[in-house]
Amino acid sequence: MEVWNYINGHWLTIGNWTLDHLWLIFVSNSIAVLIGVSLGIFIAGKGREEIADTVLYLAGIMMTIPSLALFGLLMPALSAMNLPAIGFLPAVIALILYGQLPILRNTYTAIREVDPAMIEAGRGMGMTPRQILVKIKLPLAVPVIMAGLRNAVVINIGIATIAVFIGARGLGVPIFRGLRTSRMDMIITGAIFVSMLALIADGLLAIAENKLTPEGLKR
Amino acid sequence: MRRRIVLVTLLGVFIGITIWITQMDTLRYMHPKTYGDLARQTWNHIKMVGIAELLAIGVGVPLGVLVTRPGLKKFATPVIGTANVGQTIPSLAVVAIMAPILGYRFESAIIALFVYSLLPVLRNSFTGINDIDPAIIESAKGMGMSRLQIALKIELPLALPIIMAGIRTSTVICVGTATLAVLIGGEGLGKIILAGLYTQIPLLILQGAAPTAALAVILDTLLGGFESWMTPRGLKKS
Amino acid sequence: MITLENVTKTYSDGTEAVKGVSFEIKDGNLCVLLGPSGCGKTTTMKMINRLIPITEGNIYIDSKDTKTMDENELRRDIGYAIQEIGLFPHMTVKDNIATVPTLKNWDKEKKEKRAEELLTLMGMDPDEFLEKYPTELSGGQKQRVGVARSLGADPPIMLMDEPFGAIDPITRDRLQDEFINIQEEIQKTIVFVTHDINEAIKMGDKVALMKDGELIQYSTPAELLAAAKNKFVRDFVGSDRTLKSLRLMKVEDAMKKSPRVVRKDDDLSEVASIMEEEDLTYLIVVEDGRKLKGWINRQDIESESGVVEDVMSESTGAAELGTSLAEGLTIMLERDVANLPVVDEYGTLQGIVTFNDLQSLIGETYTERGGKHPEVTQ
Ligand SMILES: Nc1ncnc2c1ncn2[C@@H]1O[C@H](COP(=O)(O)OP(=O)(O)OP(=O)(O)O)[C@@H](O)[C@H]1O
Ligand SMILES: [Mg+2]
Numbered sequence: 133m134e135v136w137n138y139i140n141g142h143w144l145t146i147g148n149w150t151l152d153h154l155w156l157i158f159v160s161n162s163i164a165v166l167i168g169v170s171l172g173i174f175i176a177g178k179g180r181e182e183i184a185d186t187v188l189y190l191a192g193i194m195m196t197i198p199s200l201a202l203f204g205l206l207m208p209a210l211s212a213m214n215l216p217a218i219g220f221l222p223a224v225i226a227l228i229l230y231g232q233l234p235i236l237r238n239t240y241t242a243i244r245e246v247d248p249a250m251i252e253a254g255r256g257m258g259m260t261p262r263q264i265l266v267k268i269k270l271p272l273a274v275p276v277i278m279a280g281l282r283n284a285v286v287i288n289i290g291i292a293t294i295a296v297f298i299g300a301r302g303l304g305v306p307i308f309r310g311l312r313t314s315r316m317d318m319i320i321t322g323a324i325f326v327s328m329l330a331l332i333a334d335g336l337l338a339i340a341e342n343k344l345t346p347e348g349l350k351r
Numbered sequence: 352m353r354r355r356i357v358l359v360t361l362l363g364v365f366i367g368i369t370i371w372i373t374q375m376d377t378l379r380y381m382h383p384k385t386y387g388d389l390a391r392q393t394w395n396h397i398k399m400v401g402i403a404e405l406l407a408i409g410v411g412v413p414l415g416v417l418v419t420r421p422g423l424k425k426f427a428t429p430v431i432g433t434a435n436v437g438q439t440i441p442s443l444a445v446v447a448i449m450a451p452i453l454g455y456r457f458e459s460a461i462i463a464l465f466v467y468s469l470l471p472v473l474r475n476s477f478t479g480i481n482d483i484d485p486a487i488i489e490s491a492k493g494m495g496m497s498r499l500q501i502a503l504k505i506e507l508p509l510a511l512p513i514i515m516a517g518i519r520t521s522t523v524i525c526v527g528t529a530t531l532a533v534l535i536g537g538e539g540l541g542k543i544i545l546a547g548l549y550t551q552i553p554l555l556i557l558q559g560a561a562p563t564a565a566l567a568v569i570l571d572t573l574l575g576g577f578e579s580w581m582t583p584r585g586l587k588k589s
Numbered sequence: 590m591i592t593l594e595n596v597t598k599t600y601s602d603g604t605e606a607v608k609g610v611s612f613e614i615k616d617g618n619l620c621v622l623l624g625p626s627g628c629g630k631t632t633t634m635k636m637i638n639r640l641i642p643i644t645e646g647n648i649y650i651d652s653k654d655t656k657t658m659d660e661n662e663l664r665r666d667i668g669y670a671i672q673e674i675g676l677f678p679h680m681t682v683k684d685n686i687a688t689v690p691t692l693k694n695w696d697k698e699k700k701e702k703r704a705e706e707l708l709t710l711m712g713m714d715p716d717e718f719l720e721k722y723p724t725e726l727s728g729g730q731k732q733r734v735g736v737a738r739s740l741g742a743d744p745p746i747m748l749m750d751e752p753f754g755a756i757d758p759i760t761r762d763r764l765q766d767e768f769i770n771i772q773e774e775i776q777k778t779i780v781f782v783t784h785d786i787n788e789a790i791k792m793g794d795k796v797a798l799m800k801d802g803e804l805i806q807y808s809t810p811a812e813l814l815a816a817a818k819n820k821f822v823r824d825f826v827g828s829d830r831t832l833k834s835l836r837l838m839k840v841e842d843a844m845k846k847s848p849r850v851v852r853k854d855d856d857l858s859e860v861a862s863i864m865e866e867e868d869l870t871y872l873i874v875v876e877d878g879r880k881l882k883g884w885i886n887r888q889d890i891e892s893e894s895g896v897v898e899d900v901m902s903e904s905t906g907a908a909e910l911g912t913s914l915a916e917g918l919t920i921m922l923e924r925d926v927a928n929l930p931v932v933d934e935y936g937t938l939q940g941i942v943t944f945n946d947l948q949s950l951i952g953e954t955y956t957e958r959g960g961k962h963p964e965v966t967q
Contacts (some may be wrong), residue, residue: 144571186353193361196571197564198527204544204560208553253675256640256748257689257741258664271679290441294531297548307447311534316451323444330439346679348722 135324138317146306146325153302153329156292160224161285164231168284171232172239173265184240191233199291202226203298214322223292223300224339231293238280243294275345282337289330295321302331358572365565372448372558379552384543384559393562396539399532400525400570401462411469412514415476431477434470442467442528450535460537468521475517479510482572512582519574520549526567540566590616591637591746591778595646598632598802605630609646609804614795616745617776621783621793625825629802630782634748637780638667643894650746665689668747668777672754674731676723682734683710683719689742707737710771729760736768740775750782765791786826790814790833798822810835835915840908843917843950844931844940850875851897853882858893860885873930874901879938881907881930907932910939914950917942 175184197205203226210225211217239316246269254264296304303326310318342350375383386394418427437445446463453459483506491501530541543559579587591614591945598607607629614620622630635641637648639660656661676685684691686707687700695703705715711733723731731755739747753761753768765788772779783811789796790810798806798813806818814834826833833868850873851860864872864887874882874897883904885897907930908917921929927944 174502182353186357189354190357193357193568193571196523196526196567198530198567200527200530200544201560201563201567204547204556205564208557211553247675249671249673249675250677252640252673253669253671253677254688256638256669256671257738258661258662258666258692259688260661263692268677284891285453286439290443293441293443297545304443311447311450314450314455319447319451323448327440327444330441331436334439348678348680348724 134317135320138321142321146303146321149301149303149305149322150325150329152300153289153292153326156220156223156227156295156300156302157285157333160227160292161231161281163224164228164284165235165281167228168232168235168280168320169239172236172277173243175236176240176243179194187234188237188240191236194229195233199226199230200296200297202229203295207298218299220300222298223295226295226331227288227291231288232288234280234283235277236280238276238283239273242276243269246272271346272349275341275349278337278341278344282334282341285337286330286334289326289333293326358568359539361569362565365561365568368557368561369565372554375554378554378558379397381550381552381555383555388543389540389558389562392538392540392542392559393566396526396541396563397462398568399529399537399539400459400522402527403461403468403525404518404522406461406465407468407472407525408518410465410519411472411517412476413561415473415514416480416510419480427477427481431474434474435481437466437470438474442524443531446528446531448533455536456533456537457536459535460532464525464528464532464537468525471517471521471524472514473517474522476510479513479517480506482513483509495500508583512578512586515578515581516572519571519578522574523567523571526563526570532562590614590649591620591780592649592652592667593633593637593646594649596633596636596643596647596648598629598636598641599644607636610799610804611646612804612807613799614778614780618794619772619777619781619792620795620797621781621789622797622799623783623786623789623793623807623825626784628799630784630799631750632802633748633783633799634780637746638664638669638748640664661833665692665742666744666746666762668741668749669742670735670747670749672751674735674755676731676734676738680722681719682721682723682726685723685734686738686741688738688878689744693742695742703743704722704737705944707740708734709961710740710774711737712767728756729764732756732760732764740777745778747777747779749779751776751784752781753788754783761788768792787833790837798825800825802902835880835918836913838914838950839910840912840914840917840929840931840942841910841940843914843946844942845946846940848873848938848941850879850938851885852876853896853898853901855897857890857895857897857900860897861887861890861893864890871928873938873941874898875938880936881932881938904930907936908942909934914942914947917946922946 171187173223174180175187203222206222206226207217210222215221218264250268250272251264254268259267292302292305296302296308303322306318306322307326308322309315310320310322369389372378372383373386373389374487377383384523397415414430417423418430445467446460449459449463455461487505488507491505496504529537529539530544533545540559540563542557544563545559547556547559549551593613594611596607596610597605599605610629610633612620622633624630632641636643637650637655639655650663666720677688680688682703683704686704687695690700704719707716713730713733717753718726718730718734723734724915726734732755736749738750739749753764753819756764769792781792783792790813793810795807796810796813797804800821806813806822808816811834813822814826814837817826849863849867849869853874853876860872863869871884871885871886874885878881881904882898883901885901889900889902891900905924905926906920908920910931910933912931917929921927921942921944929942930938931940931942933939
């Protein structure tokens with residue numbers, strides 16, 4: 133009941149938090165996709181197996197580091213570089229890092245696992261390595277990359293909530309404030325909204341994933 | 352080899368930072384945490400994660416296995432579906448929601464951790480058994496193995512690596528969630544990080560963050576080693 | 590024309606896959622690369638479109654050294670079909686077939702027309718299949734689309750690596766037959782890899798038999814069967830190569846042309862005296878325009894009055910021109926006759942194959958075995 137009252141009285145604020153949250157996710161994941169996909173394509177190249185292994189391992193370790201700890205590690209590093217240590221920037225950087233692994237790994241494996249017969253056929257018909265990448269490998273990898281992005285977005289919606297600790301804005305704000313001031317209505321409101329956001333994003337990206345899957349790969 | 356170098360370097364950096372800060376005289380207007388404080392909070396952290404994880408294994412593995420059994424298969428979709436949805440919900444939301452329900456106390460923290468750790472264990476236990484090639488089960492039946500023998504000699508060994516992977520994922524997530532659980536009455540390294548955040552002393556944050564990161568990496572590596580040790584040789588990829 | 594000149598391939602790990610191979614493939618010919626697994630067939634073939642770089646030696650296409658050409662341009666002018674087919678799953682049948690035309694920037698209509706044409710050529714209904722995806726096709730249909738795709742931009746040369754390998758024997762047989770017909774129409778210069786001797790004999794104008802990277806024998810299928818160069822060839826070709834060679838030869842290769850005939854309305858007295866004079870036991874009976882009617886046997890002529898038609902026996906079967914000798918032999922054994930008339934498509938008598946001729950023909954292919962009597966004729 134209190135929760136309902138709170139939502140009723142603050143819908144504009146809640147709307148703002150939601151937008152802030154989405155903006156943070158949008159910016160960081162757009163960058164994460166750019167980096168992750170290009171890096172994934174790069175390390176999937178011939179003769180880069182060792183680099184790939186190291187990069188993927190490093191990204192894997194990254195993921196195990198708790199987000200609160202990563203924020204803690206980022207802050208002094210950023211202030212040492214005279215960059216803002218709290219607010220939007222550290223949040224975006226952390227989210228880019230966390231969004232990396234699922235996108236990077238999925239891009240890499242999808243490209244590596246394209247049936248060699250297909251590549252052989254493409255080469256035999258006179259496709260250049262670039263055409264093979266663009267016409268065969270990437271279209272076949274798109275659904276897998278999309279699955280990685282979806283995973284990354286869901287993870288990041290959660291981590292963006294935690295980013296309020298370092299001064300980012302978003303749906304973590306009511307949770308954080310509520311916890312500090314024992315305002316149960318705020319905690320519940322924040323928790324509900326951020327959970328809904330995650331579920332909806334997951335659902336929408338699942339649909340997008342399906343839409344982007346080439347017709348012949350569906351079944 | 353390269354992996355070892357990466358691992359050792361990272362751990363060296365994390366531990367080095369911890370020692371460096373702990374050796375300092377003052378952090379702005381206060382003293383840094385002592386080795387004693389660090390040891391105590393590390394132990395608390397491990398204790399919380401340990402209790403929650405054991406509970407999660409105790410509930411998640413049997414439940415996940417049970418819903419693969421023929422008579423109970425109808426529960427599989429709701430149970431695993433719930434686990435999948437649960438996994439989507441941010442950890443902070445799960446932790447925070449315990450405060451209004453159970454109040455600020457250690458037990459709330461444990462329960463939050465348990466709930467969030469349960470999901471990967473549950474899901475992997477289910478898929479580990481459910482995804483076994485039916486032909487393998489069929490041929491075991493054909494050779495006259497009893498249901499119990501099939502469960503113990505075929506299904507369990509084949510599913511074990513996947514269940515272990517679930518436990519590993521769950522533990523790593525749990526170490527992270529435990530840093531948040533201090534918000535609702537938990538103990539552990541998160542306390543130091545939060546203290547630093549509240550007092551706006553970056554080095555204090557770092558003094559909590561670096562050992563937390565080290566702890567997560569160490570646990571992940573140990574469990575990863577355990578996982579590959581438990582994987583039957585025939586199932587390993589080259 | 591494709592010319593291989595002392596072509597050698599040594600892989601980076603030291604494997605000598607192809608050792609100084611030289612041969613020539615004439616325009617419009619289908620050359621089969623044959624040999625046991627690992628003998629270097631695929632390697633040889635892939636050096637032609639430079640999928641595998643040549644270590645030593647040269648390959649010329651119409652006297653142009655392939656090394657001097659741009660490798661992608663080269664490949665776009667050489668059709669390529671592989672055993673695994675490798676259809677692109679994210680493209681429709683149409684887009685798959687139009688792969689090379691797309692690379693060559695053909696316009697849309699031309700591509701569409703070409704895809705339709707090729708599907709029709711492959712015996713598949715364009716309306717039904719153009720928009721389908723590879724997962725929606727059967728194994729045989731995929732193989733056909735694979736071949737259609739390699740024909741996409743109408744390349745003068747085609748490389749086919751066991752194109753009918755991944756398919757059940759019955760469908761394979763049908764695809765081979767279809768392909769032979771197609772090749773008659775399109776007259777491509779084809780390099781065809783297989784390790785199946787029967788496929789090689791059936792499909793090849795020439796067969797290049799390889800072993801351990803070396804070219805052992807390069808000849809027509811018939812020569813391969815009749816004049817094996819050494820024991821390896823003999824063993825590879827197999828002990829039933831008489832049967833194989835019969836499959837390869839046509840009835841016209843063994844028939845006597847213009848045999849003695851009588852007309853069905855000839856007088857019996859006349860016929861009887863001819864047979865007596867020339868000591869013949871039988872004669873073929875024809876009607877207007879040398880149309881085959883039947884036989885007349887000497888012992889059937891009891892009285893000298895009447896005409897041939899009164900005592901002749903109706904024809905029990907004939908072989909049309911183009912029938913293989915193996916089939917001809919089967920007809921003779923089934924009908925229990927020692928002579929097989931050969932007719933054209935209108936039933937006009939062209940010649941006759943006798944059991945004796947067949948026996949001596951088979952004997953020839955066995956000369957290097959000391960003329961041992963072949964068991965197949967028993
Ligand atoms: N990339 C490679 N590196 C090293 N050796 C190779 C390579 N590819 C093939 N070979 C070796 O070269 C030899 C010839 O191989 P190739 O593929 O040409 O045989 P093939 O006659 O096509 O056999 P199959 O009928 O089994 O396809 C084999 O001994 C093979 O092991
Ligand atoms: Mg081969």
